[in-house]
Amino acid sequence: MIATNGKDTIGLTLNVWRQAGPDAEGAFETYHLNSVSTHMSFLEMLDVLNEQLLAEGREPVAFDHDCREGICGSCGVVLNGQAHGPDRDTTVCQLHMRRFHDGDTITIEPFRAEAFPVVKDLVVDRSAFDRIIGVGGFVSARTGAAPDANAIPVPKEEADLAMDAASCIGCGACVASCPNAAAMLFVSAKVSHLGRLPQGAPERDERVVAMVQAMDGEGFGNCTNVGECEAACPKGISVGNIARLNRDFVRATIRRR
Amino acid sequence: MSSRLGAFLGSSIGKKTLMSLTGLGLVVFLIAHLAGNLTLYADGTGETYAAYAQKLKDLGPGLWFMELGLAAMFVAHIALAFRTSMENREARKSRYRVRGTKGEANLPNSSMLITGTVVLVFLVIHLLDFRFSEGLAPPHADVLAPKVVDRLASFTGAAIYLIGGVAVLIHLGHAFRSALRTLGVHHPQYENLIKRTGTGLAVALGLGFVSFPVILFASPDNYGGRGAESAQVAPAEQEQAPASGSPTVPTAAPAREEG
Structure with a gap:
């Protein structure tokens, strides 16, 4: 005790x-x-x-x-x-x-x-996160019936990193702790989680552009790489996801049709 | 394509990407600038320094081109810094009563706007001191070393250049690593290396620039200042020397073709 x-x-x-x-x-x-x-x-x-x-x-x-x-x-x-x-x-x-x-x-x-x-006292409205998810935080491809286990091979390291990103519970602590009230850690976790897996990869470009646009539209701040978000994240989401989001966004801007 | 570029530059990530690219460009400039300034220490007469300034001048139109590029990088970096900072302020209007940290916030990464603004004010003084000391035309290469030494031998000059150097040091303490991350560079294996490289760059450049006000204030006579020609000149007279000079000048200022 x-x-x-x-x-x-x-x-x-x-x-x-x-x-x-x-x-x-x-x-x-x-x-x-x-x-x-x-x-x-x-x-x-x-x-x-x-x-x-x-x-x-x-x-x-x-x-x-x-x-x-x-x-x-x-x-x-x-x-x-x-x-x-x-x-x-x-x-x-x-x-x-x-x-x-x-x-x-x-x-x-x-x-x-x-x-x-x-909303009241300590309750805040975090539906901005829902709206960001609503523009691309999902896989829209029709996949038919559930495939057999291991029918789609996923490299172990990619699966682990995708799972690390998927552990984001969307609590908003990253925004609360960021000196700029930026939502980059949240968005980067969702983009990495889906983009790393074969099921989510086909929509990788559209997803990242749409989600970043939605994030900017909600009035979150800009990332200055302080790293308080990672430290405050109850799930330990890495800021490496933010770097990956930045890469993805540039790449999608260039090659998106 | 243009609308695509416009959308990119209008986004938060696009703005930060451009800030990172221009910031890294400015770091390259600072390295070249410091290397040029260090020629002041090469001899006690300022001749090497003058020769370096003359070489820059001899670049002619090439120097104009470089100066314009440099100015564009400064303007873009500063404008984006103020714009994104204002947006960040808008993103949280109500402040926390207690400001806490989980250990990641530190002086460099929390004071980028302040140190950047100090560097901006310093830059204006610095350009007026040397680059525009004789109007639009660059100052003569042979009078530059005495100008620099005389400026830094004065108390106010030394203080201004000391503050400028320290602000650069603190600003760069966060700049390099942050720029790389914004450009998508992050790997668990190399994070420490990137962090150390950034800190090393900040310390090397910061201390390099800080050395000029410290050393020249302490012993102006050894580096081709007016005092070197007439060592007995009274300190008060020295301070009234018309030209102001700073170590940072040569790259931007002295080099241009006259007329």
Whole structure:
């Protein structure tokens, strides 16, 4: 059992961004929690906060969540300036309170980007990602019935790299952590995932051009290769995918019919 | 094809690609520029430096062509830098209360706009100091070394060129690796090599340019400044020397054919 300072519970001060709606003015509110179990996940701690707020007859804090297993991409907030909190390769639902110390102050903010408008409190609208996927993040070729396993040979290394890219859960932490609110890591993961596989390769050029155009149209920033996206990504998507996206985009521009 | 190129250059990746290409072109220029400037250290009279400047001048129309190309690269790089920076600002209008990092943000990669702007201001001063010190026509090659030395022997001159050199050093600390990545160069095997090459380039070029204000401020008499001819000239008089000179000048400025 891991406990902080030898205790199983800690006291925390939370500065939480509260915003009643998309057009409402937001502000930070401060809350105190006296006995937070160090075995809780961060979202469970927010559940406890909401129980306390409800008991006091106040509005609970809205935040996104679903699987709480780190695989769905629903959750995501910025803790003390870090998307998904201080740990690498970890979604905020998998972050545990043992990571914090008794008496800590935690500032909790929504992912901030013009392309991710705040819906309420810590919930942001990430449908910009859906629209980018909608213009090419899929394979449209009719393939008939499911082919036999291994009927289409895929080199092991390519399969591994495609799977690495496919592990992107679309949470938006790359945008939240990027100093320019760029979505290059997300788009590059989708483009690499599909473009590396034989099923997705035929539409590689059209896909990359359409998805980059959609990305630009949503108002994301430009990549300056700082690398904070890779560090914040709970799935460890490599910035090498961004280099590959850049290559693909230039190549598609030249050879696309 | 033209609409294809237009669409490319209008895209985020197209803009960054052009910035990377022009940036790498400017790095090549800086290497040539520093190599030329280092001739100032070749002797105590500035003769080698003057000969180098004269050689550039003798290129005639070729030099005009190179200067125009250089100017085009600067203008494109700077214009795209300001444009993309403005877009980036637009992409996040509400700031985080707490600004955190997971270790990747550092001084060079977080201050490209600031260091770039400092270099731009420096560039204007630098061009006025030397390239346009005698109007549109380039300055005479034989007076260039004393001009440079006198400029850098003054406190303000040394300070300006020191700040310019340091800004170049910090800017290049991120530039090389970033440009290569934007151009699609990334490989786990070579990432360290690229990183080290970029840092090495930044340090070599930065320290090279910084050396001029430091060394010439400390001992102007040893490098063909006015003081070399009359070593007893009072410091105040030295500072009033009409021409300003900087180490960076020769490539862009001195070389052109007169008239």
